Amino acid sequence: MSDLHIEIIGLIAATFTTIAFVPQFLKIWKKRDASGVSVSMYVIMFIGICIWFCYGVLIESIAVITANVVSGILQMFIIVFTLIHRNNN
Amino acid sequence: MSDLHIEIIGLIAATFTTIAFVPQFLKIWKKRDASGVSVSMYVIMFIGICIWFCYGVLIESIAVITANVVSGILQMFIIVFTLIHRNNN
Numbered sequence: 001m002s003d004l005h006i007e008i009i010g011l012i013a014a015t016f017t018t019i020a021f022v023p024q025f026l027k028i029w030k031k032r033d034a035s036g037v038s039v040s041m042y043v044i045m046f047i048g049i050c051i052w053f054c055y056g057v058l059i060e061s062i063a064v065i066t067a068n069v070v071s072g073i074l075q076m077f078i079i080v081f082t083l084i085h086r087n088n089n
Numbered sequence: 090m091s092d093l094h095i096e097i098i099g100l101i102a103a104t105f106t107t108i109a110f111v112p113q114f115l116k117i118w119k120k121r122d123a124s125g126v127s128v129s130m131y132v133i134m135f136i137g138i139c140i141w142f143c144y145g146v147l148i149e150s151i152a153v154i155t156a157n158v159v160s161g162i163l164q165m166f167i168i169v170f171t172l173i174h175r176n177n178n
Contacts, residue, residue: 001147006144006147006148009140009143009144009147010140010141010144010148012140013137013138013140013141013143013144014137014141015137016133016134016136016137016140017134017137017138017141018137019133019137020130020131020133020134020137021134023127023130024130038112041109041112041113042109044105044108044109045105045106045109045110047105048102048103048104048105048106048107048108048109049102049106051098051101051102051105052099052102052103052106054098054102055095055098055099055102055152058090058095058098059095059099059148059150061148061150063144064153
C-alpha cells in the first residue's frame, strides 16, 4: 500500500472522529450554554491535542496533523466560549 | 530525536486525551444513566477509532495503536451500556 493510500485512510479516520465531535460543539454554540461542560477536562484534552500535533509533525503524518489542528480549533472555541460565558454570568 | 523518544511523546499525548475522556465514561457508568448520550455519535466515533487503529498499524505507530485500542474499549462499553439501558426501560 502506498504512503498516499495510507494517509487517505488516516484522513478518513480523522473525518469520522471529528464529525462525531461536531454536534457537541454546535450544541454549545447554538444554545449559548456550556453548563455541564467541564473546562478542566477540555483543557486536558487541548494539551493532549497539542502534543498529538507535535507527534504528528515528528512522524510526518498528514492525517495526525490535520485531525489535531481541526480538533484543536474546535476545543479552543469551546474553552474560550465557556470562560467568556461564565464571566458574563 | 530517536524513534523511542517520539513514541513516548505520542504516548503522553494519548494519556492526556484518554484521561480527558474518562470522567464522561465514569459518569455514565456510575449514574447508570446514559440519557443525553447520542448513540449514533458514539458509533461514528467508534468507526473512526477502528480506522485510526488500522492507520496506526499501517504506519507502525505504537502511540496511535495504543490510544485507539484504549479509546475503542471505552467507547464500546458506552455503546453497549447505552443500548442495554434503553432496552430495559
